[in-house]
Amino acid sequence: MSISANDPTRKTWLQVPENSDFPIQNIPFGVFLTRDDIITIGSRIGDTAIDLGALHQLGYFEGIPLTDDIFLQDTLNDFISDGKKTWRLVRNRIAEVFDANNAKLRDNEEHRQVVLFGLDEIEMQLPVQVGDYTDFYSSKEHATNVGTMFRDPENALLPNWLHIPVGYHGRSSSIIPSGIPVHRPQGQTKAKDADEPVFGPSQRVDFELEMAFITTDANHLGEPIPIDEAEDYIFGLVLFNDWSARDIQTWEYVPLGPFLAKNFASSISPWIVTLDALEPFRVESPKPVKKLLPYLQSSGKKSFDINLEVFVQPENGEETRVSKSNFRYMYWNMSQQLAHHTVNGCPVLSGDMMGSGTISGPTPDSYGSMLELSWKGEKPVKLKDGSERKFIEDNDTVIMRGYCQNGYRIGFGEVSTKLLPVFEPKKK
Amino acid sequence: MSISANDPTRKTWLQVPENSDFPIQNIPFGVFLTRDDIITIGSRIGDTAIDLGALHQLGYFEGIPLTDDIFLQDTLNDFISDGKKTWRLVRNRIAEVFDANNAKLRDNEEHRQVVLFGLDEIEMQLPVQVGDYTDFYSSKEHATNVGTMFRDPENALLPNWLHIPVGYHGRSSSIIPSGIPVHRPQGQTKAKDADEPVFGPSQRVDFELEMAFITTDANHLGEPIPIDEAEDYIFGLVLFNDWSARDIQTWEYVPLGPFLAKNFASSISPWIVTLDALEPFRVESPKPVKKLLPYLQSSGKKSFDINLEVFVQPENGEETRVSKSNFRYMYWNMSQQLAHHTVNGCPVLSGDMMGSGTISGPTPDSYGSMLELSWKGEKPVKLKDGSERKFIEDNDTVIMRGYCQNGYRIGFGEVSTKLLPVFEPKKK
Numbered sequence: 001m002s003i004s005a006n007d008p009t010r011k012t013w014l015q016v017p018e019n020s021d022f023p024i025q026n027i028p029f030g031v032f033l034t035r036d037d038i039i040t041i042g043s044r045i046g047d048t049a050i051d052l053g054a055l056h057q058l059g060y061f062e063g064i065p066l067t068d069d070i071f072l073q074d075t076l077n078d079f080i081s082d083g084k085k086t087w088r089l090v091r092n093r094i095a096e097v098f099d100a101n102n103a104k105l106r107d108n109e110e111h112r113q114v115v116l117f118g119l120d121e122i123e124m125q126l127p128v129q130v131g132d133y134t135d136f137y138s139s140k141e142h143a144t145n146v147g148t149m150f151r152d153p154e155n156a157l158l159p160n161w162l163h164i165p166v167g168y169h170g171r172s173s174s175i176i177p178s179g180i181p182v183h184r185p186q187g188q189t190k191a192k193d194a195d196e197p198v199f200g201p202s203q204r205v206d207f208e209l210e211m212a213f214i215t216t217d218a219n220h221l222g223e224p225i226p227i228d229e230a231e232d233y234i235f236g237l238v239l240f241n242d243w244s245a246r247d248i249q250t251w252e253y254v255p256l257g258p259f260l261a262k263n264f265a266s267s268i269s270p271w272i273v274t275l276d277a278l279e280p281f282r283v284e285s286p287k288p289v290k291k292l293l294p295y296l297q298s299s300g301k302k303s304f305d306i307n308l309e310v311f312v313q314p315e316n317g318e319e320t321r322v323s324k325s326n327f328r329y330m331y332w333n334m335s336q337q338l339a340h341h342t343v344n345g346c347p348v349l350s351g352d353m354m355g356s357g358t359i360s361g362p363t364p365d366s367y368g369s370m371l372e373l374s375w376k377g378e379k380p381v382k383l384k385d386g387s388e389r390k391f392i393e394d395n396d397t398v399i400m401r402g403y404c405q406n407g408y409r410i411g412f413g414e415v416s417t418k419l420l421p422v423f424e425p426k427k428k
Numbered sequence: 429m430s431i432s433a434n435d436p437t438r439k440t441w442l443q444v445p446e447n448s449d450f451p452i453q454n455i456p457f458g459v460f461l462t463r464d465d466i467i468t469i470g471s472r473i474g475d476t477a478i479d480l481g482a483l484h485q486l487g488y489f490e491g492i493p494l495t496d497d498i499f500l501q502d503t504l505n506d507f508i509s510d511g512k513k514t515w516r517l518v519r520n521r522i523a524e525v526f527d528a529n530n531a532k533l534r535d536n537e538e539h540r541q542v543v544l545f546g547l548d549e550i551e552m553q554l555p556v557q558v559g560d561y562t563d564f565y566s567s568k569e570h571a572t573n574v575g576t577m578f579r580d581p582e583n584a585l586l587p588n589w590l591h592i593p594v595g596y597h598g599r600s601s602s603i604i605p606s607g608i609p610v611h612r613p614q615g616q617t618k619a620k621d622a623d624e625p626v627f628g629p630s631q632r633v634d635f636e637l638e639m640a641f642i643t644t645d646a647n648h649l650g651e652p653i654p655i656d657e658a659e660d661y662i663f664g665l666v667l668f669n670d671w672s673a674r675d676i677q678t679w680e681y682v683p684l685g686p687f688l689a690k691n692f693a694s695s696i697s698p699w700i701v702t703l704d705a706l707e708p709f710r711v712e713s714p715k716p717v718k719k720l721l722p723y724l725q726s727s728g729k730k731s732f733d734i735n736l737e738v739f740v741q742p743e744n745g746e747e748t749r750v751s752k753s754n755f756r757y758m759y760w761n762m763s764q765q766l767a768h769h770t771v772n773g774c775p776v777l778s779g780d781m782m783g784s785g786t787i788s789g790p791t792p793d794s795y796g797s798m799l800e801l802s803w804k805g806e807k808p809v810k811l812k813d814g815s816e817r818k819f820i821e822d823n824d825t826v827i828m829r830g831y832c833q834n835g836y837r838i839g840f841g842e843v844s845t846k847l848l849p850v851f852e853p854k855k856k
Contacts, residue, residue: 131559132601137684160679163625164616168684169597169691173560173775174649183650185772188592188721197591199721221602221693222611222851248772251588256565256596257685263597264772265649293616293627344613344676344692345851347601423650423773 001088003276005095008408012098013106014116016046021403021411024098027091028271028412029076029236032122039125041071041079042117044271045098049117052094058111060097060104064089075129076272077351080216080235087235088276124270126177127238128214128351133175133266134341135210135242135355136167138332140286142360145372150250162290165332165340167354170242171263175353177270181418184394185264187248197251201422204246204377204391207398208358209310209368211327212240213334214272218348225348227298227339231275233348234334239269239308239400239415240355246371246391266355269400269415281305281404285333295343302333306412308359308402310368312383315395320383322373325359325366327402394421429516431704433523436836440526441534442544444474449831449839452526455519456699456840457504457664460550467553469499469507470545472699473526477545480522486539488525488532492517503557504700505779508644508663515663516704552698554605555666556642556779561603561694562769563638563670563783564595566760568714570788573800578678590718593760593768595782598670599691603781605698609846612822613692615676625679629850632674632805632819635826636786637738637796639755640668641762642700646776653776655726655767659703661776662762667697667736667828667843668783674799674819694783697828697843709733709832713761723771730761734840736787736830738796740811743823748811750801753787753794755830822849 005027012024022028022044032042032049040053053071055061064086070079080087097105105111137143140157143166147156160166176182184205190197218233219225225233242262249261282301306327311319334354342348358368367373370391373381377390392398397418403411433455440452450456450472460470460477468481481499483489493514498507508515525533533539565571568585571594575584588594604610612633618625646661647653653661670690677689710729734755739747762782770776786796795801798819801809805818820826825846831839 132599134599158682160618160625160682163618164680166680166684166687168687169599171560171562171597171774172600173777173780174773176649180649183773186652187772190588190591196718197588197721199723221604221608222848223853224614224851245772252592252594253683253685254586254588255681255685256594257681257683259594259596260768260772260774263774290624293625295627340688344615344673344688345602345611346599346688346691349601352601420650423652425651 001085003088003092003279005091006277006279010095011100012045013100014045014048014098019409020046021409021413022046023408024095025408026273026277026410027094028273030127030271031074031076031125033125034117035121039074041073041076043094047119049119049122051115051117054114061090061093064093074125075351076127077129080128080214081350083216084232087274091274091276124177124179126175127270127272130172130175130353131349131351133170133172133353134167135170135357136165136332136337137357138165138330138337139357139360139368140331141329141362142358142368142372145360145367149376165337167337167341168257170266170355174263175266175268177268178415178417181420182243182265183420183423185245185248185260186422187245187260188251189247190251202245202248205419206244206246206370206391207310208242208244209308209323209325209400210240210242210355210358211237211306211402212268212353212355213237215348215350215352215354217350219342221347222345224345225339225342227295227335230335230338233338234275236272236274237278238272239402239412241267241398241400241415241417242355243267267415267417269412271413273410273412277410278304278404281406281410283328286331295339296336298333298335302335303328303330306402306404308400311399312389313397313399314383314385314387318384319399322381323365323367325361325368327359329359329361330356392419394419429513431516431520431707433519434705434707438523439528440473441528442473442476442526447837448474449837449841450474451836452523453836454701454705454838455522456701456705458555458699459502459504459553461553462545463549467502469501469504471522475547477547477550479543479545482542486543489518489521492521502553503779504555505557508556508642509778511644512660515702519702519704552605552607554603555698555700558600558603558781559777559779561598561600561781562595563598563785564593564760564765565785566593566758566765567785567788567796568759569757569790570786570796570800573788573795577804593765595765595769596685598694598783602691603694603696605696606843606845609848610671610693611848611851613673613676613688614850615673615688616679617675618679630673630676633847634672634674634798634819635738636670636672637736637751637753637828638668638670638783638786639665639734639830640696640781640783641665643776643778643780643782645778647770649775650773652773653767653770655723655763658763658766661766662703664700664702665706666700667830667840669695669826669828669843669845670783671695695843695845697840699841701838701840705838706732706832709834709838711756714759723767724764726761726763730763731756731758734830734832736828739827740817741825741827742811742813742815746812747827750809751793751795753789753796755787757787757789758784820847822847
């Protein structure tokens with residue numbers, strides 16, 4: 001089936017600001033609360049949010065096999081379960097409805113009233129209920145930087161790294177949408193020369209610049225997904241800030257991996273950009289250094305050219321861009337990650353989320369974490385107001401943005417999260 | 429509020445086999461499919477399953493604040509969300525309804541017909557939708573055995589182990605109830621002296637004898653749970669077999685922890701035994717070796733005396749008991765685990781599951797995994813049929829049972845799982 005929604009020549013009757021992340025060729029999916037406190041599934045063109053529940057009730061999806069309440073839900077999980085063919089039909093139809101030459105909704109003010117919202121009239125929610133969240137560690141530059149800093153510069157990559165898209169399980173319950181602030185976590189840390197650990201606020205709160213993909217129901221217990229079919233089960237992507245407390249991590253992570261250093265919060269951008277919308281931005285993945293086992297050998301363009309940026313904004317201050325990276329730097333692509341994740345028969349379901357791991361590029365200004373940008377705090381990062389950052393400070397806001405550009409622009413909007421001071425329990 | 433359901437003198441009008449795990453003092457909760465293909469929440473006394481949905485519709489829970497459909501659901505999550513006070517009211521009421529002296533249901537054949545089922549008439553389901561599953565590593569004996577085998581016998585415990593109830597995130601999607609078979613997983617492994625990894629069936633499939641507790645909604649993002657309140661958020665416990673592929677684990681787990689070695693399957697017993705039912709079996713926890721940070725200092729009897737057994741049964745063969753352990757051996761108790769898990773503000777929700785980690789006792793016959801029982805395969809375990817096991821073989825069934833005994837017996841039934849050969853995809 002063709003992806004007519006990607007037609008680069010299509011114009012829309014909605015107003016779209018120049019350089020918008022959301023031209024009519026994007027058509028992402030999200031969940032929002034409307035001015036009437038109704039929760040609905042929606043899309044977005046320019047700065048206009050589209051209530052897909054209302055659009056469906058008014059008959060605009062006629063002929064597409066959808067249940068009546070598919071968009072009147074507080075998560076996208078059921079719609080994602082409907083599968084790629086349905087996603088594509090819906091996205092193509094939305095493109096038609098908002099095509100500059102289609103008068104049906106354009107000229108029906110009554111319908112427009114119930115279907116369209118300004119961004120200031122809605123509140124974005126978490127788009128899916130995340131059943132399981134997995135985080136990979138798939139940037140060679142990031143793994144090399146971390147290995148150089150904490151282990152051995154001569155053998156920065158661990159022996160398994162070039163053979164396995166290393167990953168681990170994360171916590172779903174602390175995944176939050178852009179805009180929800182996070183408290184600085186407390187926990188146990190131990191200084192290198194100390195005999196005993198101490199308890200207190202983390203002194204090394206960091207972001208990790210990642211992207212995450214969201215899956216549909218992919219397999220049953222016991223059945224692997226072949227690598228060539230993996231993309232059939234990927235609905236779309238979001239920007240992902242995998243908040244980290246480096247000092248807690250150092251003390252806790254051997255031998256079973258990061259735990260409290262990560263599970264206090266992970267922030268995502270609220271609009272899921274479909275894999276279909278990213279189709280024009282495919283690129284080759286980096287060439288594997290080692291010969292891969294057959295189940296990990298991927299062919300064709302399975303990486304995506306997505307520009308990524310991180311900004312730090314002190315309270316009441318200006319944003320400073322601290323990193324400029326790209327999703328294409330990932331050594332392991334999403335197909336490899338999903339094939340690996342299921343090769344033992346692990347079931348992947350609708351709404352599962354898989355993080356890429358920190359996406360660091362080859363140059364110091366493209367590193368995806370403060371740990372790397374400030375090199376463990378040895379080279380503080382200068383902000384526009386003259387202040388310096390080794391890690392993130394209380395009341396700083398971390399903003400990540402991402403977009404593809406090639407003729408037209410497909411973007412992700414942003415994930416923006418403020419770090420609040422340590423939580424103070426209310427006096428009883 | 430008193431736990432009258434625990435009255436040791438109470439007798440029931442239902443038949444209860446001698447030495448049953450489910451006397452009227454137990455009253456566990458589960459989910460089952462009935463002969464009419466209806467899914468319902470239920471309880472069990474002796475070998476009789478009780479349809480709580482039907483019981484509620486017939487008015488037996490009058491006076492308890494419950495929504496009409498609270499038991500007509502395919503998971504216990506919403507009921508667990510109702511909180512400890514409601515669980516206790518319901519459990520006390522069930523005890524009253526089935527009290528030998530209560531004629532109301534006993535003498536109403538019509539009602540009994542729709543409420544009661546033989547065990548052969550029902551099919552047990554997963555009792556909760558597990559949002560997040562965490563596995564701890566809380567047995568000192570197990571951690572010492574593993575450290576001795578794989579690291580350094582002189583420093584078997586890692587430096588953090590006596591300060592932190594070490595834990596990591598697991599995979600929810602592969603948690604299955606007793607009775608569902610599991611395929612031997614395939615994956616990457618690398619022999620010590622090999623240059624490159626190979627792909628194939630795991631040669632070291634193992635069980636891990638654990639218990640898991642199931643929580644209710646406990647806290648909001650950012651808010652820790654004080655250790656003295658932790659038990660308020662624990663609904664109950666199940667037996668837990670944390671299937672493991674030791675050879676896959678060895679190659680993959682540094683630095684981010686176990687992943688595919690664990691997420692192919694984790695099996696649980698289907699009846700959740702409430703913390704209330706376990707009240708008479710409280711015991712002191714082991715004395716901490718190191719002074720704990722205040723947030724981990726627990727007082728009172730926070731451990732439970734639960735006898736645990738593991739059996740291995742070859743196809744068409746007899747069961748051999750291979751391990752006899754006890755939940756009280758855990759160095760870290762559940763309150764410490766939950767306080768630690770949330771000290772950074774990580775939210776814990778209804779239906780979350782927390783595994784204890786392998787429960788090994790002090791003697792070699794009390795070790796909780798084949799890895800330890802056969803000491804890495806150096807001391808094969810003899811079965812009754814004369815065969816030997818280093819690890820679990822195709823078509824073996826692993827059965828775990830657990831019970832408390834002190835005047836009367838409160839048990840968990842069993843978790844029984846057959847290991848099938850590697851999955852063969854159907855020819856297309």
